[in-house]
Each structure stands twice: as C-alpha cells, then as structure tokens.
Amino acid sequence: MADLDSTVAAKDYGLGTPQTVPASPVKGSDQLDFGMRHRLGRIFAQDGRTVMLAFDHGYFQGPTRGLERVDLSVVPLAPWADALMATRGIMRTVVPAASDNALVLRASGGPSVLKELSDERVAMDVTDAVRIDAAAVAVQVFIGGEHETQSVHNMTQLVDAGLAVGIPVVGVTAVGRELTRDARYLGLATRIIAELGAQIVKTYYCDENFAHVTAACPVPVIMAGGKKLPVLDALTMAWRAVDQGASGVDMGRNIFQRQHPAAMIQAVRSIVHDGVDPDEAAEIYADLSGGASD
Numbered sequence: 001m002a003d004l005d006s007t008v009a010a011k012d013y014g015l016g017t018p019q020t021v022p023a024s025p026v027k028g029s030d031q032l033d034f035g036m037r038h039r040l041g042r043i044f045a046q047d048g049r050t051v052m053l054a055f056d057h058g059y060f061q062g063p064t065r066g067l068e069r070v071d072l073s074v075v076p077l078a079p080w081a082d083a084l085m086a087t088r089g090i091m092r093t094v095v096p097a098a099s100d101n102a103l104v105l106r107a108s109g110g111p112s113v114l115k116e117l118s119d120e121r122v123a124m125d126v127t128d129a130v131r132i133d134a135a136a137v138a139v140q141v142f143i144g145g146e147h148e149t150q151s152v153h154n155m156t157q158l159v160d161a162g163l164a165v166g167i168p169v170v171g172v173t174a175v176g177r178e179l180t181r182d183a184r185y186l187g188l189a190t191r192i193i194a195e196l197g198a199q200i201v202k203t204y205y206c207d208e209n210f211a212h213v214t215a216a217c218p219v220p221v222i223m224a225g226g227k228k229l230p231v232l233d234a235l236t237m238a239w240r241a242v243d244q245g246a247s248g249v250d251m252g253r254n255i256f257q258r259q260h261p262a263a264m265i266q267a268v269r270s271i272v273h274d275g276v277d278p279d280e281a282a283e284i285y286a287d288l289s290g291g292a293s294d
C-alpha cells in the first residue's frame, strides 16, 4: 500500500525561497515579452552568442556564386549554425521543415542589383513569418542612403508587427558604396536601428573602435561577413568582432563560397562559442578541409 504520509511530507513548496527565472543571456531582452524572449533564445545560445548563416542574397542578387543550389551548398551546413537567414521562398522550397535551427526571414526587398538598392519595401506580412515559425525577421536600413526614411519606416512597421506577435526584428545596416564603414557611421546606424525598436542589429566590423559601436548599442550586435576574404582574415575579423562585444556573426559568402564550407563554418563556430583564437581556428579549417588554404 502507498505510504501517503511520507508522500505528503516529501512535497517541497520551497517556502522562503523567492520564485525566480534566470536572466536572459541576450543583451537588452530582459523586459521583452515571453514569445519574443523564447525566439531570441532560439537564435542565441546560452552564452548569448549566435552563428547565423546568411544565404538570403538571392532576394536582390539572384543565383549568386555558391548559392546556385542552396539545397546542395547550404542545407548540409545547418547542423553547425544556430540560425539560418533566408527568404521565405528558399525556406519553403529548400530548407527542411524538420530543421531545428532558428529561422530568420528576409522581410524587405524590391530593387534588384540593377536598380537603386535602398528603395526597398516591406516584402512580407508578419502573419507569414508566424506561419513559417520564424524566430526573427530581417530588414535592411539604409542610414544616409537615398531612401533612408523609407527604409527606416520599413523597419518600424516590422517592429510594430513583430511586437504584436512576439517576433524580433533584425535591423541590418546597409552601407551604400559612398559611405565609409567606420565606427562613427556604424555607431550612428546601429544606434538608430536599436532606438527605433529592432531587437537585434547586424552590422559590419570596422578596424578602429568597433567596441564603441557594440557598447553604444543596447541590443545584440551581430557581425556581417561581407565579401569573401582569405581564410585567416575572415576568421580574424570574426574573432575581433566577438572580442569587442559582438554577440556572434551572420556570415554568408565567407562560408558558402569557400572550397570547404563545412570546415569554415566549424572554424567560425569555434571562435564564436569556444573562444578559439584565429590561428587555432585556421588550423581547424586546414585540418577539416585536408589542408585547403581557401
């Protein structure tokens, strides 16, 4: 027969211990609503950092090099990414719905490479992001660009729509050719994006005072990769960005345009999550790729 007395006595109401929940590891997110925090927790690991793999380039560039067949080139890299950033077209056709990566949906678009790139609009309804189970939506913001106000408005529209359903917004600093990627410009752009409500900011690394950019941004800054660089340079840039306060990286071409993309994403991951330095990470790339230098 069950020992009811001891069962009752074994109950523990934790009297005297105040109820708590752990603080969020994601910068600036402690006062957000539950769904928003839950989604941010899918993008950022417990260390507060993320390896996001960007392959949304087709939304204005078409089948750029390395992305001719996303199913062949990028999908096999998913196990080493915390988050995947793509358009809804690629999500629905190529990214396996069974994937357990956080999904970041490209939500702005309009002009192709043949036109003025800053002339974007919001390119999807947030209800579709809910249907896709997106962890965030991403929008370009062209501070100083020809269509600056329109692009800021695109972002604030998405921030309002995202707040209504608990989906965070990644504001991407889109730097026009005529603008200098220095700490002054990037500090201006990232701060405007965060002030106007984005929960994550993606921006480029700059050699001087990148720490000032991350310090002055009240939400996580993730580093954009940019054009393909030599392996060690790309890894050094990622290491420096994280060392100076970035909450991870959102890299595309520096991963998927390599001879050995799987080796590169593992090398990047070792920097972001394991604190490996760039030389060691380059060795990881060399080991996993059988000695490749590119």
Ligand code: 5RP
Pocket (backbone or CB within 6 Å): 054, 055, 056, 057, 085, 140, 172, 174, 224, 225, 226, 227, 250, 251, 252, 253, 254
């Ligand atoms: C387009 C984007 C892209 O997602 C991202 O910047 C491309 O990644 P990478 O520059 O590392 O190839 O936001 O502007």
